[in-house]
Amino acid sequence: MLTPSYQKLKDILSKSIDSKRILTNPLQTLAYGTDASFYRLIPQIVILAHNETEVVEIIKQAKLLDIALTFRAAGTSLSGQAITDSVLVVATHGWKNFELLDNNQKIKLEPGIVGARANTFLAPHGLKIGPDPASIGAAMIGGIVANNASGMCCGTAQNSYQTIADIRIVLHDGTLLDTADTNSVADFKKNQTALIHEIENLRDTIKSDETLYQRIKNKFKIKNTTGYSINALVDYEDPIEIIKHLMVGSEGTLAFISNVTFKTIIDEKYKSCSLLIFNSIQDACNATILLKSSPVAAVELLDRKSIQSVENDPEAPLYFKTLPESACALLVECRDNDLNVLLQKQEEIRSQIQSIPTYTDYEFTRDLKQYYFNWKARKGLLPTVGGMRKTGTSVIIEDVAFPLSHLAEACLELKDLFKKYEYHDAYLFGHALEGNLHLVFSQDFSNQDEVDRYEKLMSELAILVVDRFDGSLKAEHGTGRNMAPFVEKEWGTTAYEIMKRIKNIFDPNNKINPDVLINPDPKAHLKNLKPMPESHVIVDKCMECGFCEPHCVSEGLTLSPRQRIVIAREISRLEETNDDPQRLAAIRKDVTYQLDETCATDGLCALACPVYIDTGKFVKEWRASKLNVDDKKIASYIGSHMAGTTSGLRIGLKIVAGFHNILGTTIMATLSNGFHFLSFGKVPKWIPEMPKGANKINTNQ
Ligand SMILES: Cc1cc2nc3c(=O)[nH]c(=O)nc-3n(C[C@H](O)[C@H](O)[C@H](O)COP(=O)(O)OP(=O)(O)OC[C@H]3O[C@@H](n4cnc5c(N)ncnc54)[C@H](O)[C@@H]3O)c2cc1C
Ligand code: SF4
Secondary structure, three states: OOOOHHHHHHHHHHHOOHHEEEEEEEEHHHHOOOOOOOOEEOOEEEEEEOOOOHHHHHHHHHHHHOOOEEOOOOOOOOOOOOOOEEEEEOOOOOOOOEEEEEEOOOOEHHHHHHHEEEHHHHHHHHHOOOOOOOOOOOHHHHHHHOOOOOOOOOOOOOOHHHHEEEEEOOOOOOOOOOOOHHHHHHHHHHHHHHHHHHHHHHHHHHHHHHHHHHHHHHHHHOOOOOOOOOOOOHHOOOOOHHHHHHHHOOOOOOEEEEEEEEEEEEEEEEEEEEEEEEEEEEHHHHHHHHHHHOOOOOOOOEEHHHHOOOOOOOOHHHHHHOOOOOOEEEEEEEEEEEEEHHHHHHHHHHHHOOOOOEEOOOOOOHHHHHHHHHHHHHHHHHHHHHHOOOOOEEEEEEEEEEHHHHHHHHHHHHHHHHHHHHOOOOOOEEHEEEEEEEEEEEEEOHHHHHHHHHHHHHHHHHHHHHHHOOOEEEEOOOOOOOOHHHHHHHHHHHHHHHHHHHHHHHHHOOOOOOOOOOOOOHHHHHHOOOOOOOOOOOOOOOOOOOOHHHHHOEOEEEOOEEEEEEEEHHHHHHHHHHHOHHHHHHHHHHHHHHHHHHOOOOOOHHHHOOOOOOOHHHHHHHHHHHHHHHHHHHHHHHHHHEEEEHHHHHHHHHHHHHHHHHHHHHHHHHHHHHHHHOOOOOOOOOOOOOOOOOOOOOOOO
């Protein structure tokens, strides 16, 4: 039951937006309440917005009713920034337009385009977009820009911040700014003088404070997504340029992004890579420092535990199993459009690091099998931890960065910290060239002791990263709810006050994704933790990452595989605890159509799933569990009489098609609807698209 203001918002918006796209039932709000983070909030209303006009109307009406909004793209973010208990505006379907501009030097993209899809538009021209998160197969432009997502190769040079050319945004009161449109910019400058003035003031305040100015410059030399991209205020003079760049990494807290134009990047034709094993983390980190000034495209660090996780792979070299405990690997990638230059680059890299001994000899490879094994070893780390974790636990990916000169020390201290709090399954790997390390481990949130353990770990992690090494607490995954309590610690009060002013300039009533990025609650990171109850052995390892969603044929019609699992988990939890029978009944009411009947059970989702879950298989089991004795007898009869059944169906379809020929479409449809109604839905409806019975295939030919 909606509270009056939410009901009013729903009623008003239903006049201009198809009410089928304004979701309020418990099953659907729960399904969309989930993203890839370990937090969950269930929205009152989910609106599947299809265009900018709708978004402007939603923003204006929500403002009149003082209702908070959160925007969502693919929901693969990890820090709790794409969830809300208010109104969730999902801008995905219907946001797929793109345009190649300036002889392919730029590409304009709507926010619902998956990153990998954007790259397929550019691939024929040997180009790609800059940001390259590991989630690029599922994450969408809106989320990639709003999180300033980066990955293995883009570093700090080719992320959204560096490659954005233009942006179109909707502000908290419905005002539009399109930085690519001179008229829009002129109107904005004329009508938003106060906002422009405030931005200029902020810029000047920072420029007159040398310490702060230098601090901002320094902190963005390594990857940093903690707080707002306040480097915009030192990198640019023009307030429109500042606004454009402030939107990058703003995590949907400043405005809605309607489209983004990126400068495109060359996607080199020739690629080679090598797995370099060093005797210690220190050696690997020292080599990284040398590699920073050599022609590498990527340098990924894998600690000993990470290597161990792939040593049983049939393609893994035998020596993996015999490596000493102290060993550490660097996966080094080289790229060029000219093969000779690529070979020269390889040699340059080799001579650059020759002063540091490696555990074994190494070669750069372009052999597809070896090349893919090396990258599989790196990319398979998340599935390894995800797949091995205890049922009921969440996978946590911490995402920190250190100045390169401190990387080795930081790695060792991080390992000690994880040992101290008994996170024995913690793996350390990441984008070494950027000082960016991911720490992946499993965490139980089902009891207070475990939550306390996590709290202690986080407090000490903040001390280690900030006080010891002046690093970034969030390098590429965004602040979200997860790091919001630590933004001031990382940046200091002066910079934090500037961030609060930025939020206030763009969102004076704190209604655009509140509690994210700026949050005064020091315990925000310990609240709204997502339950991960046991449900079914096929889906228990699901990390709710959302990678399966673009592969699902029913996503958007009803549920995606991730959402099916979310619903199944909540049903299991409610059955187990019996704490809200009414809610259980409400979810159950829609589950047959949403979860079961509309799943194609084709298993396509398993192809994209990092932990190889086939949700289709799970749905088949779900169906089987709902069958009664008679259903099972019929199924068993059909199974053992397939020839007769198909022949009967062929004849049946031919008869129906015959009636259609005689009666015509209108009479046939009327009669069919009548029978359907009179039989209380037992006789299925006929539709003109229904196939005719085919002739029997002659298998003897
Ligand atoms: C397994 C895994 C691996 C990952 N690897 C990486 C990695 O290598 N590098 C990396 O950087 N990240 C990584 N991520 C994190 C995540 O995938 C990225 O941050 C991604 O960019 C999020 O995009 P999304 O479309 O899922 O956005 P969402 O999660 O839907 O939203 C992200 C943020 O953007 C805002 N937003 C979305 N659309 C709009 C809009 N139209 N206007 C305004 N705000 C909007 C939301 O409010 C939210 O704050 C990974 C995640 C997973 C699960
Ligand atoms: S089923 Fe697999 S791909 Fe889908 S959300 Fe779960 S873990 Fe991710």
